Every structure is written in structure tokens, then in C-alpha cells.
Amino acid sequence: MDGAREHAMADELAKEFKEHSVAEFFKKNKQMLGLVGKIRTLTTIIHEYVTNSLDACEEAKILPDIEITLDELGTEYYELTVKDNGPGLTEKTVGKAFGQLLAGTKFHRMMQSRGQQGIGAAGCTMYSQMTTGKPVRVITGSGKGKPFSVEVSIDPKANQPKLTNFVELNKDFKGVAVKAKFKGVKYVNSEQAPLEYLRRTAIANPHLRIKFRSPTKETTIFERTNKTIPSKPIEMRPHPKGATVDEILTLSKSTDARKINSFLKNEFDRMGDKAISGISKKVSFDLNKDPKKLTWEESEEIIKAFKTIAFIAPRTDGLKPIGEERISKSLKSIVEPEFLSVITRKPSVYSGGFPFLVEVAIAYGGKAGRGMGVKDDEGVEQRKIEIMRFANRVPLLFDGGGCAITKAVQSIDWKRYGVRDMERAPITIFVNLISVYVPYTSAGKQAVSEEPEIVEDIRLALMDSGRRTGRYIVGKRRLQEKKMKKETFLKYIPEIAMALKKLTKENEDMLKEKLEKLVIAKLKLEEKEEEDIPEDIEEAIKITTIDARGNK
Amino acid sequence: MDGAREHAMADELAKEFKEHSVAEFFKKNKQMLGLVGKIRTLTTIIHEYVTNSLDACEEAKILPDIEITLDELGTEYYELTVKDNGPGLTEKTVGKAFGQLLAGTKFHRMMQSRGQQGIGAAGCTMYSQMTTGKPVRVITGSGKGKPFSVEVSIDPKANQPKLTNFVELNKDFKGVAVKAKFKGVKYVNSEQAPLEYLRRTAIANPHLRIKFRSPTKETTIFERTNKTIPSKPIEMRPHPKGATVDEILTLSKSTDARKINSFLKNEFDRMGDKAISGISKKVSFDLNKDPKKLTWEESEEIIKAFKTIAFIAPRTDGLKPIGEERISKSLKSIVEPEFLSVITRKPSVYSGGFPFLVEVAIAYGGKAGRGMGVKDDEGVEQRKIEIMRFANRVPLLFDGGGCAITKAVQSIDWKRYGVRDMERAPITIFVNLISVYVPYTSAGKQAVSEEPEIVEDIRLALMDSGRRTGRYIVGKRRLQEKKMKKETFLKYIPEIAMALKKLTKENEDMLKEKLEKLVIAKLKLEEKEEEDIPEDIEEAIKITTIDARGNK
Secondary structure (H helix, E strand, O other): OOOOHHHHHHHHHHHEEEEOOOOHHHHHHHHHHHOOOOOHHHHHHHHHHHHHHHHHHHOOOOOEEEEEEEEEEEEOOOEEEEEEEOOOOOOOHHHHEEEEEEEOOOOOOOOOOOOOOOOOHHHHHHHHHHHHHHOOEEEEEEOOOOOOEEEEEEEEEOEEEEEEEEEOOOOOOOOOEEEEEEEEOOOOOOOOOOHHHHHHHHHHOOOOEEEEEEOOOOOEEEEOOOOOOOOOOOOOOOOHHHHHHHHHHHHHHHHOOOOOOHHHHOOOOOOOOHEEEEHHOOOOOOOOHHHOOOOOOHHHHHHHHHHHHHHHHOOOOOOOOHHHHHHHHHHHHHHOOEEEEEOOOOEEEEOOEEEEEEEEEEEEEOOOEEEEEEEEEEEOOOOOOOEEEEEEEEEEEOOOHHHHHHHHHHOHHHHOOOOOOHHHHEEEEEEEEEEEOOOOOOOOOOOOOOOOHHHHHHHHHHHHHHHHHHHHHHHHHHHHHHHHHHHHHHHHHHHHHHHHHHOOOOOHHHHHHHHHHHHHHHHHHHHHHHHHHHHHHHHHHHHHHHOOOOOO | OOOOHHHHHHHHHHHEEEEHHHHHHHHHHHHHHHOOOOHHHHHHHHHHHHHHHHHHHHHOOOOEEEEEEEEEEEEHHHHHHEEEOOOOOOOOHHHHHHHHHOOOOOOOOOOOOOOOOOOHHHHHHHHHHHHOOEEEEEEEEEOOOOEEEEEEEHHHHHOOEEEEEEEEEOOOOOOOEEEEEEOOOOOOOOOOOHHHHHHHHHHHHHOOOOEEOOEEEEEEEEOOOOOOOOOOOOOOOOOOOHHHHHHHHHHHOOOOOOOOOHHHHHOOOOOOOOHHHHHHHHOOOOOOOHHHHHOOHHHHHHHHHHOOOOOOEOOOOEEEOOOOOHHHHHHHHHOOOOOOEEEEEEEEOOOOOOOEEEEEEEEEEOOOOOEEEEEEOOOOOEEEEEEEEEEOEEEEEEOOHOOOHHHHOEEEEEEEEHOOOOOOOOOEEEEEEEEOOOOOOOOOOOOOOOOOHHHHHHHHHHHHHHHHHHHHHHHHHHHHHHHHHHHHHHHHHHHHHHHHHHOOOOHHHHHHHHHHHHHOOOOOOHHHHHHHHHHHHHHOOOOOOOOOOOOO
16 A cells, blocks of 8 residues: 555545535435335325325315326326315415425424425426426415416426426416326326325325326215314424423524523423423523523533423323324224224323324224235135324325334234234224324335334333223134034034934934023023124224323 | 415415425434434444445555444443544545535445445534534544544534634544544444444455444454455446436536537447447437437437347446355354355346346354244254345345345245245345445435345345255255154164064064164165265355356
8 A cells, every 4th residue: 555545545535525415315316205116106296295285284274175186198107186275385485395305384393294304295396307307387376366387397406496487377276286297107006006095095184085086087086074174283392301402502592582591481392480490490500691602511401400390291282183083983984893992192202302192093803904815714805914004194105114103013912912813813003193293214204213202102002902902802702612612512412312312212303402402501601692792792893092191 | 264364374384484404304304314212323323434434445445444442421422433544534525524414425426335325424423413512523644744633513504514623633644533422322232233233344344354342341353354455346337228318318418528429428338339320320310419408308219219229238347246255254154054055146237227236145054043042942042034134235234124135035935945934944144235326215224225126136146045045955854854764763673672572582682683774774775865964064065156147
């Protein structure tokens, strides 16, 4: 190794150092946005548009009405139109929403929403542009001024939108309609395809109406089963128990407050005068100090003080779960289970101070589980476990293997709950994670990172729900066993009667009758219970709910 | 819904539209960089630094020597030092390398390397800063001028490095040493912890020497088993068969070439005069045209023309696999298998024109598989299958569930290859994906996206290797069965001899001897083969290799 040469290397490498934009990054790494595989890419694109429409409608308190049309233009070449009745976009925002990555309304707000990155729709524009060379057309009206139509594309090097062919429209329209062409995608009807995505979206959003027209011109409508507009999620402040030193320091630099005490009261949840007074006794500096002058060490003191104070649990009203009743109605209508148990855990906080809550349902029997296309001896289709994952009501169809929800389900010893073989159980497990910030493992937002608090809360909800389901399964199995016992006994009566007839010369029918009576008397207790089955099952299909405090 | 209100909404939302930098994005979504969980975060950080060191050494043709020291400063608070003997950084590059996301030498080059995003080391700086408030210290020397020490931090809003406390050093040093503090991390010794990461790094990089000192001051040294510097990977050009319209168009805007034909020859692999002449006959425009004036439609014509031409397969010399011999040496020394089969597939191209190749090894018996801590009746520890995933020689320890490599392994019907139960099989499956661009599912680079060509190639390699392993397993099982048969026969000889003695009054020992001879004569064939076992097994531990063309 000669020194001169190595040095030349460092210099040479220096010349190779270049910066790239986030648009260039995701253009190259488009699989990180879920834009990979012909089927998945199409589902991802529809997911991004629908997600944005739902968030906008919810924030504007509008009952969402979404129309999706997919037209086949050629081999693996489609035109997609997604139209909503939301609040619409302005001339100023349309470019940012559809033509710039990392721009949007959701990233900096601590509020439950489906989108949270400011990447999705712009990623779709980039994909359209990469595969067809064409911009996407956006038609939007906000109710003020005339609706307009504009074409949006992206300059990847600058990560900036380009708007062309702006046209004012002489018609009434409120909402957003996006029309975009994509190549290298494929429409099919499968487990991970658009229709299943929309079906699950409808399950988790019963207030939503979706109309979908497939490339073969078949129209599917998911009608709303609930006409109440869900309450708008509330922007929340971080809870002190999950706050970090860096968070305090970062927030302190941008606050309008002039004193640390008012800064803490403004920026953190549950920060009352009593807490402030407690903190002031624990820290070595004056809380009347300018927050902009806060140092790392002082922030550390504040965090230490936080730990010693008994704060009220995080606000729960900012998180808007689907709700037990709605989940139960949705699942009953779709999977028609024999038994259903729905659990809503009380809100909790995970690392970083983010409030979250978990909704879990276990549906057993009926059409629960995933049909395997194979029938057993009695002509009943074999079904295996199906896990339906949702985050803030958005169905997660991909990357299940690396998701905290799947991990939580797999960590449960289901045998303890009467499930002998998960691969042959008619069970649908529904999990919805609600949070002001969902820690996705990737920008493609299909899997939840394994935050210990989240995994644990899902586990607890599953175990609770599993116990209820288990009691039903075990009860049902016992009844079946008793029934089989009775059938076995009765089966041999004719033969025994015939044998007795030979011995006693008595009337065979009379003997049969007596023997049957004997068996039934012997099995009376079981018989009694057997007669109760229908009622039992009827009774069992009830919703078990736990309120926010964990009480029944 | 009154119009005035909805419009107010669109306007209100417009005010909320904000842009955020990529540093802010990954600071909030740090789990997307693998910075999640106390143990995983520490492994990820070490992984990022080691990866950068190895890439730099390889490019500078230096045999890498890496020293890692981890000191515990407090509860879940550590100081990490990673020192290499690479080419070093300059004053100009040190900030970009450690203090700016999406900056580096690797993103824009189509060359096999471990890093490829320009995120890793800067992400570590951000994490250090977020958890300790402190910058990281970098000491580096390139052989020219004096080595220097500098502190690097990041301004997340601007995604720009801040350099402080620059000091020139009066000592000799070539390479990079980074010293950084981290909180919220934890050192343990487990499957996904630093030591296992380094062990696997050593397996896949036999030319590397790593010295690791744990917080308990235990030093582990992985000595190099091979002193040849691996040949430097070559920067490659995209192969026309995988090129896209967008790629041609994007490249055409930045080329120095003045004519489309020379542009194509410069930018694409295997583009000879014959191909150019073929293309010119297929397209409707003159290939002497200025490439900067190329349109989308014309690029489409070029892609169509590409499809009709029989290009030579992609260059293979740019990809640098570990090599069968080295893999076999590594695995033999570590897992001491009874049987080992190593396969290198010939290079191929996946969507986007990226060349890749797959190296697969299956090790059976010995210490292969993962010990379960449970012993069977014969005192042998039960072992289950272990999948070792690598991409460009980098061990992938996390997110296995969502990885193309895992999916490929799971898609194989291992029963066909004599493996009755994968959960109880002493098997280590080693897969290394080599490519100029590894399609990771997330910026955390722990799982490979399911590109169909990649999955298929891994499957083919696994099946090939599986067949060889299967023959060994089935052969071994048959021998065992024969052995058991013989033992069963011999077991009853004493009783039969005793019975015969009673009947014939002959000498019992003589009878036993004769009976044994009879059994052995009867099982002579098996006996013969049985004697051959040791040699058979000895013979079996040989390396089966397939060359780049698929020949044995």
C-alpha cells in the first residue's frame, strides 16, 4: 500500500460525493413506497388516493363518497380515476399535494390521520411519470371561486411540482378528482388486490360509501352502514411520560412562550399548575427563564422531574377508534360468525409520548377465516386463520411478516384458547391500531414497527378476546363430544335389541324403545344441555366490550 | 354542509401545508432506519459504521482491519468507537458522510457496494444527537496533510452538517475513527446483537479482521481466513434488457454525447455497433439526433427495439461474489457440517436493468442449524433450521419475515429434499444476494423486496442445492434404518438361542454364534454398505459448485 495512492483515493472519493433529493431517493427506491410488483403497485396507488380522500373528508366533517374507476388502456397499462366529495384543494396546495414529496398537512401535527408523511400522492405522480411520461390530471373545487383542472408532474432533481394546462371549469364541483395513467401494473381480483383493499376499507370505515368500477366494467358499491360522521380527531400534545430530552429542546426553540413554565403548559398534555410547581422544585434553574435558552442538561433535568410526577393518563378524546358496535356490525354482516368478541383497550402511550389504542375482534365460525378451497368429509370448506390488520382504519395488506400486529398474534399460544391448529381454524382476527403517529417500518406504510408497548397492548387484547373465544370453542366441542357419545350408544341399540329378542323372545320394537329410553335417561344431563345448544349459541353471539378504563 | 364552511376548510388546510426535510422525516420515522428497540438500534449503528468502512477499504484496495470498542457510560448509555484503516475522508467530505442525509458516493453509481443510500452514518449522528445532545467525533487521515479531528452534528431542518472543534493532529493516522455516544440502547449477546452481527460479517468477508471489545472488556477477534484483497467491484452500466423508457430519457438529459447512437453506446452495457444498427432500423427517427431532444415516445421506440435484439447477457465481471471456496471454508470452520453444498448462480438481470447474482449454501448436520437448548433421548441437542441472509456480503439480521430471501426459502417444499420437519432439522441455509443495487424494502436495509426475478433465482439455487442435500439425507436415513433392522434381529438372538437350547440341548453359545452368522449373512449387502458409511460421509463433505454458465 503506498501512501500516495491511498491519498489519491480519498481525493477521488471526495469528487464522487453528491447529494440527491428525496424524490430521486424514492424514485430509485420505489419499492420502499410499496410501488413494487404489478398487483401490489396498483393496490398501493389506490390506497394512497383513498387515504388522502378519507382524511380530507374527516377533517372537513363530510360523509365521504368516493368513486374509483379503473380503465385498461393496454397491456399492463391502466387509467385510474379517484373522485371524492371532500373539501378540495386550492391552487396553492394542489402542487404540494400531488407534486412534492415531504410536503403536506399531516407530518408536523400530532393528530390521528391515515396519511402522515406527505409522500403518498406525490409518489403516485412520480410513478405515473416514470412509467408513462405523462403528468396526472387533478380537478378540484373548494366551493370558493371556480373549480379548476391542472396537470401535475414532478421535477425529481429539485423535488418540486410542475403545474401545466391550468383550466378554470364552468361547472359546480367540490372535492378532488385525480386521473392518472400507470404502466407496469395489473388488475386482478385477489387477496392483495384493489377490491379486497376497498372491502376492508369499508369494514373499518362504515360511514364511507365507495363505488368501484373495474376494468371489465363491473361496478361494486360498498354502501355506508352508518351515517354518522365520525368525530374529527383532535390535534394532541405529547404526554410528558413519553417525552424525550430532544423533543423538549426542539419544541423549546420554536415556541411563542416566553417562560419555560408556560412553554411546558402549552406544549405538553396534562401539564397543570401542580405539575409545574413539582417540576420547579426538582430542577436547578428558574422555570421563568426564556425557553429558547434551555440547554440539553436542563432539558434532561425536566425529563427527570417528569418521571417523579404522577401525571393524569393521556387524553383519550383525541383518539377516535372505530368503536365496538361498528366493528361488530361490520364483522357480523361480512363474516357471519358463530361467536364474536370485540375488545377496545384503554389508551396508552408508547416511546416518544405518542398516545395509541388498540381495537381487537375475534370472529369464530361461520364465514370467519380464509377459505382454503378444500372441503372436509362433511362437505364443509376448510378455513384457516385470517389476520386483518388496520392502522388508523387503513387496511394493511402487505409486509405482514414484519408487522407488530402479526408478531403479537403469533406470540399467543392459541392452544390455550381451545384452538388446536391455527392453520385449520375458522377464525378472523381483526386488529386496528389507532394512534396520532403510527410507527410504520417503511414509507410504504404496510407494517407497524415492533414498539414494545404496542405489541404488549395488542397481546393483552388478543388474550382477553382469546379467553372469551376459547370458552365458546371448548363448550361447543364438549357438546359435540356428548352428541357423538349418544349417537354411538344409539347406533348399537338395533343389534342389542335383535340379540335380546333371540334370548327373551320379546318384541324387538318394544326392546328398542326401552333401550333408547334407557340411554336417554342415562344421558339425560347431557341431553338437557344438548337441547340448550341453540340458545347457548344465540346467547354467545354477543359483543363483549371493555370500556376505556378496562371495566366490563 | 354549507359551502362557505367547506371552502374555509380548504383555505385552512392550505395554511397547514408545510414542507419538511428528509432529516426531519427520518428523525421522526427513525424506525425506518432500523433505529428501533434498544438492542436492534445498537446493532444497526454498528452495522452502518462497519458497512461504510468495508466499502471504503474495498474501493481503496486495502485489507480491512476494523476495531470496535463499546463502553458502558450509564444505564442504557454507551460510547462506541469504530476505527478502520481505510482511505480516510477529507475536510470536504467528512461533513457530508457523517452529517447530511442523502449525500454520498454510492447513490448515483451503479456499482456493487454495501451502502447505497447516503443515509446510514448521518442517521447515527442524528440518533446520537437526539439521545445525548452531543455531536459525534470523527478522526481521519488520508495520508496527505495532517490527520484531523472534528465534531459533526446535523441541523435537521436544513439537513446540513455542522462541524465544530476542528483540530489538526500531530500523529500518523490513515483511516476513519468515529467516536459517538448513544442513549436508549443496550448491549446483550443474542441472535440479533452486535457480536452475532460481526460473526456473520466475518463469515461473508473472510478477508476482514475485526477486533471487538465489549462493555465487559472482553475482546473477540475474528481473524481473516483469507489474505487476498477482493477485487474491486466495477461500476456498471444498465443492461438494455432491463432498461425503462424513463431511464433512457433521464440519462439522455445529462449525457455528454451529442448523438443518440453514441449516447446509447456510452450509457448501456453490451451496446455494440450491431445493436445500434439494429435499433436504427426499428425506430422512426435518426439516431444521429441530439439525445437532449429525445422525447418520451422516441424513448419508447428505443425500448421496443431493445426487446427485438439479442443482446449478450449482462457483464458478470462487475459483480464480485464471495466465491464458493471461501463460503465453504467459512461455513466448514463455523458450522462443521456433515454435508455442505454451495451453489453460485449465473448473473441475471431484474427489472430496472440491475445485474445480480445469488450464492447459496446448505449445510447439514454437525453444528448446522440453530441449537434449541433441548436434548433428545440420545443426548443430542435438537436443532432447527437457521437462515443466514446476506446482501452484498452484509448480514441481514432483522425483518426476515418480509424478505425475498425468507420467502424463497419458505416457498420450497423441503419434504421433497428429505427434510421431514424444518423446525427440527440441523440445517443452515446461507443466501447472499450480490447486486449493483439491492432493492431493500426500507431505508433500514434489512429485507430485500420481492422482485420476481430475484425470488426465482434464489429458489432455483435452493432447489439445486436442496436436491444434493436431499440425496445425502435420504442415503443417511436408509443406512440408519438398515442398522436398526440388524440391531432388532440381533436383539432376539439370545432368546432364540435359549429356546433352541431347550429343544435341541445344543450348546447355547454355539447356537448364538451360528444365529449371528446367519443374520449377518442375510444382511450381508446392508452390512457391507454399513461398513462403508464413514467413507461415504467423508466423501459427501465436498463442495458442489456450478460455474457461471450453470455447468458443473
